[in-house]
Structure formats: C-alpha cells, structure tokens
Amino acid sequence: MITIKNLQARVEEKEILKGINLQINAGEIHAIMGPNGSGKSTLASVLAGKEGYDVTGGEVTFEGKELLDLDPEERAREGLFLAFQYPVEIPGVSNTNFMKTAVNEVRKAKGEEPYSAGEFLKLLKEKAALVGLNPEYLSRYVNDGFSGGEKKRNEIFQLAMLNPKFSILDETDSGLDIDALKIVADGVNKIRNKHNAFLVITHYQRLLNYIIPDFVHVMYDGRIVKSGGKELALKLEEKGYDWIKELEVTA
Amino acid sequence: MEEELKYKLISDFKLLESSLNGEAKSPFHKIRQDAISVFEELGFPVKKLEEWKYTNLSNITKNRFRQFLIPEKINLTFEEVAGFIYPEFEGNIIVLINGHYSVKFSKIVTQKDGVFIGSFSEAREKHNDLIQNYFAKYADYYRNSLTALNTAFAIDGVFIHLEKNVTVDEPLLILNIADSREENLIAQPRNLFILEEGSSILMADDYYTIGDHPFFTNSVTEIILKQNASLEHYKIQNDGSNAYHIGTIQVEQERDSRFSNTTISWGGGLIRNNLNATLNGENSESHFFGLYLLKDKQFVDNHTLVDHAVPNCNSNELYKGLIDDKATGVFNGKIMVRKDAQKTNAYQSNKNILLSENAKINAKPQLEIFADDVKCSHGATSGQLDENSMFYLQSRGISKVEAKILLMNAFSSEVIDSVKIDSLRQHLHNLILKKLGK
Ligand SMILES: Nc1ncnc2c1ncn2[C@@H]1O[C@H](COP(=O)(O)OP(=O)(O)OP(=O)(O)O)[C@@H](O)[C@H]1O
Ligand SMILES: [Mg+2]
Numbered sequence: 001m002i003t004i005k006n007l008q009a010r011v012e013e014k015e016i017l018k019g020i021n022l023q024i025n026a027g028e029i030h031a032i033m034g035p036n037g038s039g040k041s042t043l044a045s046v047l048a049g050k051e052g053y054d055v056t057g058g059e060v061t062f063e064g065k066e067l068l069d070l071d072p073e074e075r076a077r078e079g080l081f082l083a084f085q086y087p088v089e090i091p092g093v094s095n096t097n098f099m100k101t102a103v104n105e106v107r108k109a110k111g112e113e114p115y116s117a118g119e120f121l122k123l124l125k126e127k128a129a130l131v132g133l134n135p136e137y138l139s140r141y142v143n144d145g146f147s148g149g150e151k152k153r154n155e156i157f158q159l160a161m162l163n164p165k166f167s168i169l170d171e172t173d174s175g176l177d178i179d180a181l182k183i184v185a186d187g188v189n190k191i192r193n194k195h196n197a198f199l200v201i202t203h204y205q206r207l208l209n210y211i212i213p214d215f216v217h218v219m220y221d222g223r224i225v226k227s228g229g230k231e232l233a234l235k236l237e238e239k240g241y242d243w244i245k246e247l248e249v250t251a
Numbered sequence: 252m253e254e255e256l257k258y259k260l261i262s263d264f265k266l267l268e269s270s271l272n273g274e275a276k277s278p279f280h281k282i283r284q285d286a287i288s289v290f291e292e293l294g295f296p297v298k299k300l301e302e303w304k305y306t307n308l309s310n311i312t313k314n315r316f317r318q319f320l321i322p323e324k325i326n327l328t329f330e331e332v333a334g335f336i337y338p339e340f341e342g343n344i345i346v347l348i349n350g351h352y353s354v355k356f357s358k359i360v361t362q363k364d365g366v367f368i369g370s371f372s373e374a375r376e377k378h379n380d381l382i383q384n385y386f387a388k389y390a391d392y393y394r395n396s397l398t399a400l401n402t403a404f405a406i407d408g409v410f411i412h413l414e415k416n417v418t419v420d421e422p423l424l425i426l427n428i429a430d431s432r433e434e435n436l437i438a439q440p441r442n443l444f445i446l447e448e449g450s451s452i453l454m455a456d457d458y459y460t461i462g463d464h465p466f467f468t469n470s471v472t473e474i475i476l477k478q479n480a481s482l483e484h485y486k487i488q489n490d491g492s493n494a495y496h497i498g499t500i501q502v503e504q505e506r507d508s509r510f511s512n513t514t515i516s517w518g519g520g521l522i523r524n525n526l527n528a529t530l531n532g533e534n535s536e537s538h539f540f541g542l543y544l545l546k547d548k549q550f551v552d553n554h555t556l557v558d559h560a561v562p563n564c565n566s567n568e569l570y571k572g573l574i575d576d577k578a579t580g581v582f583n584g585k586i587m588v589r590k591d592a593q594k595t596n597a598y599q600s601n602k603n604i605l606l607s608e609n610a611k612i613n614a615k616p617q618l619e620i621f622a623d624d625v626k627c628s629h630g631a632t633s634g635q636l637d638e639n640s641m642f643y644l645q646s647r648g649i650s651k652v653e654a655k656i657l658l659m660n661a662f663s664s665e666v667i668d669s670v671k672i673d674s675l676r677q678h679l680h681n682l683i684l685k686k687l688g689k
Contacts, residue, residue: 049646072645072646073648081646092662098644103648158647
C-alpha cells in the first residue's frame with residue numbers, strides 16, 4: 001500500500017526525519033512509538049502534505065503513485081487520511097457542511113455523482129453511531145469548543161465518513177477516557193479490513209490492547225531504530241526508551 | 252477640478268431656486284440656502300482633514316455631474332426593477348431612482364393606522380410640522396460639507412413616521428437605483444425616519460447601478476428613535492465600479508431605544524459610510540455590523556462614531572473585511588464616552604483578511620473616554636486565511652479553492668447572521684457564496 005524509502009525532511013533548516021524506511025501492506029496495522037520530539041508527527045505531516053516541510057531525500061509510493069508529488073487534497077482523494085494529534089477548530093463551518101463538502105469532493109475526484117441530501121444524511125447518522133459521536137455535534141462548528149476527547153472522536157468520525165485506504169492516527173488515544181478509548185478503538189476495528197491499512201502513533205501500550213498491531217516500530221531521533229511484533233510495545237512500556245537510546249549509541 | 256465641480260453644483264442650486272415659487276421663502280428653503288453657503292465655504296473635503304485622511308475624493312471630483320432637480324422620466328420597466336428585488340422578499344417596497352421616489356415602482360402594503368412610509372417630498376406637504384421639527388437638526392451640516400451639499404439639495408428621499416407603539420409587521424425594502432446609462436449624475440437622497448415611543452420596523456436599503464457613466468450618490472439619513480423605539484437597518488451595497496457613494500446616517504437615540512445596522516459592501520468603486528449614533532437616553536443600545544468584500548481597486552471606508560452622552564448605555568461594533576487584489580479597506584471607529592456617561596459598555600472590533608499582497612487595510616480605532624466607570628474595548632486584526640485551517644480542510648480532500656471559500660464564508664457569516672429579516676439573511680448567505688466564486 002505505502003512504501004517509504006529513506007525519507008529525510010527538515011523544518012526551518014533543522015533536520016528532523018533522517019532516513020525513514022517503512023513498508024505497510026493492505027490489511028496491516030503498524031504502530032509507531034517513540035519519545036517526545038522524535039519526529040512521529042513530522043512523519044505524519046510530511047505524508048499528509050503539510051506545507052513548511054522540506055523533503056531533502058527519499059521517496060514515498062502510495063498505491064503505485066509518487067505521494068510526495070501530490071497536493072494534500074489529492075493525497076486525501078487517493079485514500080490517505082491523517083487523524084491529527086491537534087485537530088483544528090474552525091468556527092463558522094459546521095461539521096455537517098465540512099463533511100458534505102469533503103465527501104462530495106472525494107466522490108467528484110473519482111468521477112462519482114455527489115450524494116443526494118438523503119443519502120448523505122443517512123451516511124452521516126450511520127457513521128456517527130459507529131464511532132459513538134453524539135449527533136448534536138454534527139450541527140456544531142468544526143471542533144469549536146469541543147473537549148480534547150470530543151475532538152479525537154470527531155477525527156475518527158471523519159475517518160469513517162471518508163473510508164480511506166490508509167489512515168495515520170497521531171496520538172488519537174491521548175485525551176480519551178477509558179470508555180471513549182474503547183469506543184474509538186472499536187470503531188477502528190469495525191472499519192479495518194483486508195483492503196485498508198493503519199499507522200497508529202501512540203505513547204501508550206494500552207491502545208494496542210484494543211487495536212492490535214501487526215508490527216510495532218520505535219522511532220528515535222528521526223529514524224526507526226527498532227521494529228518488532230506487538231510484544232515490543234509491552235517491553236517499551238516496562239523498560240522505557242533508555243535501552244533504545246543505548247542501542248542507538250552502540251550501533 | 253474639485254473647484255469646477257463645486258461651482259457647477261452651486262449653479263445647479265441657483266437653477267433649483269429659480270424653479271421654486273412661494274416655497275423660496277419657506278423656513279425649509281432657508282435651511283437649504285444656509286447649507287449651500289456652508290458648502291461654498293468649506294468645499295469638498297480634502298485629505299489633510301483628519302476625518303478624511305484615508306479617503307481621496309479626487310476620483311469623484313474630477314468628474315462633472317448633473318444634479319436631478321425634478322424627477323425626470325426614466326426608461327425602466329417593471330421587469331428591470333423586479334430584477335433587483337430578491338425573489339423571496341415580502342413587504343413594503345420603495346424604489347428611489349437617482350434619489351427620487353418612484354410612485355410607479357414603489358408598493359406600500361402596510362395598512363396600519365399611525366404609519367407613514369413614503370416619499371420625503373410628499374411628507375413635506377403632509378407632515379410639514381414633523382419636517383420643521385426634525386429635518387437637519389441631527390446631521391450637522393455646519394461641520395460636514397457633504398452633509399451641507401445634501402441638505403442644500405434636499406428634495407426627495409424616504410420619509411418614515413411611526414406613531415406611538417406601532418409595530419410595522421412587514422419589512423421595508425428601499426431599492427436605490429442609480430441610472431447612469433445616459434450621463435454623469437449625482438443623486439442626493441434625503442431620508443428622515445422618526446420612530447415615536449415604542450414603535451419599531453425592520454428595513455433594508457439596497458443599492459444598484461445600471462449603466463457605465465460615473466455616478467455619485469451623496470445621501471443623508473436622519474433617524475430619531477424615541478423612548479423604547481427599535482430600528483433594524485441594513486444597507487447592502489451592490490453598486491458598479493463606476494459608482495461613488497458617500498452616505499451619512501445620523502441616529503439620535505432616546506431612553507431604552509435600540510438601533511442595529513448591518514452594512515454589507517461588495518460593490519461600488521469608492522464608498523464612504525459615515526454611521527453616527529448619539530446615545531442620548533439611558534439604557535439605549537446601538538449595534539453596528541459591517542462586512543466588506545473588496546476586489547480590483549475598490550475602496551471602502553467605514554467611518555463610525557458612537558457618542559455615549561448619558562450613563563448606562565451599550566454599544567457594540569463588529570466590522571469584518573475580505574480584501575483582495577489592489578483594494579483598500581478603511582475602518583475608522585470612534586467611541587466617545589462623555590463625562591456623565593458612567594456604566595457605559597462600548598465594544599469595537601475590526602477583523603480583516605488580506606487575500607493578496609497589494610490589498611490594504613487602514614484601521615483606526617479612536618477611544619475618547621471622559622468617564623471613569625466604563626467598560627470599553629477595541630481591537631483590530633489583519634492577516635491571511637489561517638494556514639492550519641486550510642491544511643485541515645485540504646487533508647480531507649477539499650481543494651484549495653473550495654477550502655478558501657469555506658473559510659471566507661465562515662468569516663463572513665457572523666456579520667450576515669446579524670440580519671433579522673429571515674428571507675434577506677438567507678438570500679445574503681446564498682449570495683455570498685456566489686460572490687466568493689461558487
Ligand atoms: N514548525 C517547526 N519548527 C521548528 N521545529 C519543529 C517544527 N515542527 C516540529 N519541529 C521539531 O521537530 C521535532 C519533532 O517534532 P514532532 O512533532 O514530529 O515530534 P513527535 O515525535 O510527534 O513528538 P510528540 O510525541 O511530543 O508528539 C521536535 O524537536 C520539534 O520541536
Ligand atoms: Mg506528535
């Protein structure tokens with residue numbers, strides 16, 4: 001699905017990604033863990049196409065296309081989705097209008113007719129229920145005045161609406177209470193299938209009890225320094241990152 | 252140049268005088284004579300005057316204009332006029348063509364007693380006492396030469412009088428049509444609205460231009476709100492780029508009265524909106540909202556004054572602008588809190604989004620506070636569309652163009668939502684999407 005080769009990127013002259021290699025296939029769930037500031041969100045932003053990042057080397061192919069050549073909206077239409085670590089508040093734009101515009105733009109790009117009002121409302125209700133989003137939030141402005149947890153839930157709702165092939169979840173679990181965590185994870189598990197894939201960025205092994213990863217990677221100082229199965233997350237939880245740092249030094 | 256136009260207008264005034272019979276000796280005409288002498292003395296405002304620092308009138312004064320002295324025959328059909336009335340509107344319609352009331356196209360549906368909604372010239376016959384009492388008492392022509400010019404040519408416009416406790420249920424739409432198909436013209440409508448105690452009305456003042464010649468509107472509206480009276484007033488400027496508009500609205504508010512104005516400017520070459528309210532009775536309130544959507548070389552100056560003369564009054568101003576190309580916006584908002592006006596709440600905010608490198612905004616808030624127990628605030632911002640919001644929308648598959656429209660529409664909605672005529676508000680929401688390129 002997505003192949004990242006030796007990806008290097010800078011922000012304001014500062015080298016942050018120092019050669020990332022990662023291959024994710026359809027049907028797989030990968031988790032990335034790593035200390036604060038190691039570059040996890042930067043990787044997510046570069047993949048989603050945020051401005052201000054200077055890709056200095058490497059390449060990314062997504063479903064056979066050069067991802068880095070595409071505008072953010074084209075990446076989304078190709079099926080890439082980023083659930084933001086810090087979702088943006090947009091007062092004045094209702095959640096419903098936002099999603100209607102987004103879903104129909106994606107459909108248009110695929111040569112499909114826009115949804116009728118009825119079809120769209122049905123989809124809206126169905127997906128809100130799937131992720132346990134109170135329908136009242138649909139008529140509110142995008143994330144405006146939402147609590148931290150509500151914002152995260154809204155991200156997963158958008159994911160459900162757009163039904164992407166490849167989703168990056170950047171710390172979607174932080175800010176969620178235990179019940180919300182279960183609901184969101186449950187939503188992801190309902191959406192996952194053998195045709196789509198997920199990259200889950202998290203600090204907590206707990207999430208991975210609900211969304212069970214096929215692979216766990218550890219990011220440190222702009223590189224993936226260790227990869228393993230889900231047991232790696234347990235080890236990190238237990239031992240912290242110091243042993244990884246030592247690994248890095250001796251390497 | 253401006254001298255030339257000035258003397259042309261003074262000679263037009265002589266023409267007006269020669270057409271008057273017995274009226275020439277009336278107290279009303281005495282005011283006009285007084286006003287023309289003030290105009291002659293002051294001339295057109297120049298940039299070195301503090302109040303006109305950002306507004307250059309030379310684009311107007313370089314032209315010659317003819318003043319309509321009597322309503323002239325206008326070649327307009329009902330279909331053409333109807334084309335300017337938004338389809339969902341239901342209520343009273345007044346059509347002013349080049350500043351003159353058109354009996355043919357206007358349609359007053361309100362049948363209630365105690366309501367006069369009609370032409371200023373008709374009111375001079377039927378309500379001479381009211382005109383005597385209120386005309387030119389509030390819009391100060393001694394210190395403002397353009398108000399003087401309008402006062403000198405006070406011939407026609409809209410006159411409203413609501414008697415005590417009358418609520419007009421049907422909104423009023425005033426359609427100002429500038430017909431510049433044949434020649435350069437100046438229109439100087441003079442409006443007077445007197446709302447007696449406890450009366451209320453909702454109204455919209457809509458401006459359109461037909462034709463390509465330069466057209467200059469210099470309008471003055473005096474509004475008197477007696478105790479507990481309420482006026483919702485909306486001004487929507489759709490003029491062509493050949494139209495210059497200087498409009499002065501002077502509001503006098505008594506106790507417990509409420510005034511709300513929303514001014515939306517998305518057409519017109521040069522616009523100067525003077526909006527002044529004097530809060531002269533306790534517990535009165537004034538709300539000013541403005542939205543300007545500017546492109547090409549448009550220029551819009553919203554110049555406001557809220558004068559808190561007595562204690563316990565509230566005022567609130569929110570002006571927002573989306574400025575593109577080489578357009579310029581000006582917001583000059585003055586809040587005056589007099590010594591006695593304790594417990595005043597006065598808020599003002601001006602927010603601008605500059606959509607091109609050459610777009611410009613001059614924001615000048617002025618607070619003059621002489622009382623000590625007041626709550627006042629002001630703020631002015633200008634910037635670009637928020638990058639993070641843009642990226643967020645794009646990351647969901649929304650194109651850059653569409654994302655911009657969503658954000659600009661969101662930015663504007665706050666002002667449009669202040670409109671309380673439901674059909675008009677809905678119409679404006681639809682219209683703005685078209686204006687934003689959808
Ligand atoms: N716009 C920017 N300007 C300067 N430095 C930046 C910018 N964006 C990110 N960085 C820096 O890049 C590094 C990586 O940041 P990033 O947000 O990717 O870390 P992270 O792994 O997601 O951390 P966390 O676990 O705290 O979310 C940090 O040192 C950060 O300060
Ligand atoms: Mg992060």
